[in-house]
Amino acid sequence: MIELRNVYKYFDDTVAVDDVSLSVPKGKFCALVGTSGCGKSTTLRMINRLLAHSEGEILLDEQAISDYDPVLLRRRIGYVIQNTGLFPHWNVARNIGLVPRLLKWPASQVRQRVEELMQLLGLPVGEFANKYPHQLSGGQAQRVGVARALAADPDILLMDEPFGALDPITREKLQEMLMQLQARLHKTIVFVTHDMDEALRLADHLVVMRAGKVIQQGTPLSLLQKPADAFVDSLLGGLERGLKQASLTRVKDHMAPLGPTLPAQSRIPARYTLRQALSMMLRDHSERLTVVDQHDMPVGELSLRKLVKEAHSSEQGSSRES
Ligand SMILES: Nc1ncnc2c1ncn2[C@@H]1O[C@H](COP(=O)(O)OP(=O)(O)O)[C@@H](O)[C@H]1O
Ligand SMILES: [Mg+2]
Structure with a gap:
């Protein structure tokens, strides 16, 4: 469904993304992993055209994304970032209903969708609908961010370190929630993280990046069994690799x-x-x-x-x- 073919992104003299090719079949969960600055976010943002790619091809359902109307494209693609990007002076319900309102859904339909999503994400409507972002914990705010991204029922979700700022226990809970959600909704997901354990836990397909390039990609188990080089081996935990394999x-x-x-x-x-x-x-x-x-x-x-x-x-x- 999503395919990148020999994609490059230049910022002036820097090559942020360097000949990246990957494909994510419909309904699969792809994780991009690598240390800070390796080009993960840039890769993600080129998929929903927040950034234009410099060279190569990006296809959605076998059609170049440049052929899509950018507004229609983003309607099909939910986007979740680390600091949620919630509007601070809007309550939870209004934040979640943002995209359906932009799409001019009737008010009753927006309300129904918002309530449905709040239930799905474990945010009781009576307790949370009228709260403001500053009244939420980090984990609750991130749930609202995910609900908002799902509001117009996009078939693709792009997630950029969505749980990166959360404590380990909350993070694990939200990972669990995302896995349950994915088992029900079967979205096509591209998920950026620098946390290899998170990637191993969630992904069907793992893409390891370094300095703009893809170093290795495959199933989590295939990478654990045969890391391409010492760098991938160390990202996978070196000696701990055996245990990680056993946990999959x-x-x-x-x-x-x-x-x-x-x-x-x-x-x-x-x-x-x-x-x-x-x-x-x-x-x-x-x-x-x-x-x-x-x-x-x-x-x-x-x-x-x-x-x-x-x-x-x-x-x-x-x-x-x-
Ligand atoms: N808007 C920009 N202008 C110039 N350089 C950028 C811009 N965005 C990212 N970069 C550079 O591109 C490289 C990749 O960045 P990024 O994709 O954000 O990495 P990651 O998400 O893996 O941490 C970095 O060297 C970063 O400094
Ligand atoms: Mg980033």
């Missing part, structure tokens, strides 16, 4: 058929990750776990030996939505 892989995809169960063997739900399984083995001094289903019925087992072998052997664990 589910027990259910790697368990063995049920053997003779030992009486005191620890139990782990099949939906848990290999990382959680490893942690349980360490905690319980156990090299074997019984895998159970959602009704706590044994369905298989996992040994330390199998965990160590399997965690690195295949991609089949990457189906995180199942």
